[in-house]
Amino acid sequence: MEGTSSARYLNISIAQDRMEASINISYMPDKEGQYPPRFTFEQIKDELYKAGIVFGLLEDNIRKAAYEDNASSVIIAKGEPSVDDEDDVLELKFHVDNELRKLNEDKNGNVDFKSIGAVNSVLKGNVIAVVKTGEKGLEGKDVLGNIIKPQKGKVLRFTVGSGCQLLDEHTIVASIDGKPCMKNNTFYVYKVHEVSEDVDITTGNVIFLGDIIVNGNVKEGMKVHSENSITVNKNVERAEISGKGEIVIKGNVIASSVFGGGEDTFKLSIIDELNVLVIDFKELINAVEEIKTINILGHEASDGQIIKLLLESKFNKLLKQSMIVLTKIISNRGKEDKFVDEFTELLKNKIFGLSPLTIRHYSELNEIIDLIINRIEVLNKDIKVPVNVMLPYCQDSTVESTGNIIINGSGAFVSSISAHNNIYFTKDNSVVRGGYIKASGEIKAKMVGSHGGVVTKMSVGENGHIWIDTAYHNTILQVGNREFILECACKNVHAYLDASHELIIDRLRL
Structure with a gap:
């Protein structure tokens, strides 16, 4: 009759990574209360071998399981993990x-x-x-x-x-x-070119292929240019510092220009401008599609008419932005640049004046977008290794870098600071007051703005983050093409785009 005989059970479990095995053993009595014989040590090992478990057997645990009335999740084998190679x-x-x-x-x-x-x-x-x-x-x-x-x-x-x-x-x-x-x-x-005194009218401009060390100040109207790194141990006032390597300035930078990365700083600024154009043209296309879907202007309105109307209203800045890019490229590379001719021709035939009316389908704008994207790819291939710029304080100045910018002193006052990577204000009591601070990655600042509400703009790329310990009203926070103006003083500010591309401003009111 079923259920009257005694029984014994042995179940083997192997971990998913096969580095450990365990067993469960149980015994059931017959109707008269008699238990079956226990599994012996050898029987358990035989079952393990049948299951393919041949390495790392823990014999003491197996014996323990053999003597227990019921063995629950007893580890009976452990593998030997590999030891990874060390990095150089x-x-x-x-x-x-x-x-x-x-x-x-x-x-x-x-x-x-x-x-x-x-x-x-x-x-x-x-x-x-x-x-x-x-x-x-x-x-x-x-x-x-x-x-x-x-x-x-x-x-x-x-x-x-x-x-x-x-x-x-x-x-x-x-x-x-x-x-x-x-x-x-x-x-x-x-090789190092060391200037033991101030760079001024008596020394003339300093231009050198190797590293430059200036132990004095860089005075008004002077230029220091290196094909590699530059170190200035004192102040820079109404002067220009440019190098293809890292730039370290120990004193203050007043009414001056500092460019770290050589020609790459210009290329990166053009890339930023071109990326803005791509976004604007794509949004123009989306706006045309939306108008046609809703049929706001009626079925008689052509795509060209819709585009012209949008360029005269919501997208009136697009024409200006296009001209800014053209002017910058021409001023740096000259009119012989092939992109200038192609871009000018497309703008003339598609965007300027009455030319939008000749557009039969809005998809013709993709020709402009494709040209811009191709130009961005060409410029990106030309970018060399990003370099850092480090200084304690700047005022009424322009500071640009193809890498990071580190402000390790009292901060920045009404300056334009732009980094292709990140911008860090590292001193606890540093202040950013007025000006435009722009980075592709992240910006970390201690205090931004003032009680009086001076306008200060902080901008990062679409995947960037802005972190501010304390920010006052009229601080503009921009991530990608979305921006927010603080209306009151806040602390622990964090600005970023969420998964839905919405601008999120985490903050606590002061």
């Missing part, structure tokens, strides 16, 4: 500014050395970097006996450029006196 480590032997080092550190404290320069000079023969090869890992094995290969470590590949050489396959040394840096995984040592 690059150890710099030259001093890097702590502010710049922090910006290049990841969460584990490792530094991205793609583009970073020295603070101090080195002498010929000095070791500037050592690559420590990571230890090889160990293979592991799961409970089924399968080999687990270790993850390969990150292998550092580098080359040496001018001014340095390999002492051995792991050691880079300077072959000249100068300042070391690393760009695109290539080490260089640049």
Whole structure:
């Protein structure tokens, strides 16, 4: 009769990653209360082998399970995890500014050395970097006996450029006196031109292929230009500083221009302007589609008529923006630029004057969009390694960088500050008062605006974030093409676009 016989059960469970196995054993008595024989140690092992569990058996646990009346989730086998290869480590032997080092550190404290320069000079023969090869890992094995290969470590590949050489396959040394840096995984040592006094009318402008160190001030009307990095140990007043490498200014920047990244700063500004145009033309197309769908102007209105009407009303700034871009390109590259001819021709035939009336279908505007996008791609390919600009304070100045801008002093007053990556105001009591602060990535500031409500604009790209400890009314927060004006003083401000592309302003009222 069913249910009268004794029974015993042994179930084996293997973890999804096959690194652990466990068993459950239970015994059921017959109708007279007699239990079946227990599983022996050998019987349990036989069942494990049948299930393919051949590695990492925990024999003490198996014996324990054999002696228990009921064994629940007893771990009876454990695999041996693999040990991953260690990453190669690059150890710099030259001093890097702590502010710049922090910006290049990841969460584990490792530094991205793609583009970073020295603070101090080195002498010929000095070791500037050592690559420590990571230890090889160990293979592991799961409970089924399968080999687990270790993850390969990150292998550092580098080359040496001018001014340095390999002492051995792991050691880079300077072959000249100068300042070391690393760009695109290539080490260089640049000759240094050091100006021991002020740069003024007596010294003339300073233009040098290598690094420039100015121990004095840069005076009114003067220019300092380097094909690499620039360090100014005092103030810059009514002057121009431009370099293709990192720029560090120890004093204040007053009524001056600072450009980090050389020609790339112009290219990036043009890319920003062109991206705005792409968005505007796409929104113009969307507006035409919406008008046609709702049939606001009637069936007789042609696409060209709708476009002309929109250009004269809601999109009247598009014509002006197009001319601004053309003017900038012509002033920098000249009229011989092929894009200028093609773009001018399209604007003349599609946008300016009465030309929109000749458009049969609004999709013809995509020709302009495609031309702009192609130009953006060409410019992006020309961009070199982003470089940083660092200074304590600027007033009535223009500061631009292809990388990050770090303001590590009292802040900025009525200045235009633009970075292709991020902008950081690092000092706790720093203030941004007036002006336009623009970054593609993120902006982090301590205090923005004033009790009097001076207009201060902070702008980031569509995927960017704005973080402000304290912001006063009339602070404009722009993310992508959406903006918001604070109407009261707030703290802990965070501006960003959500998944629906809506502008979110997290804040607490002061």
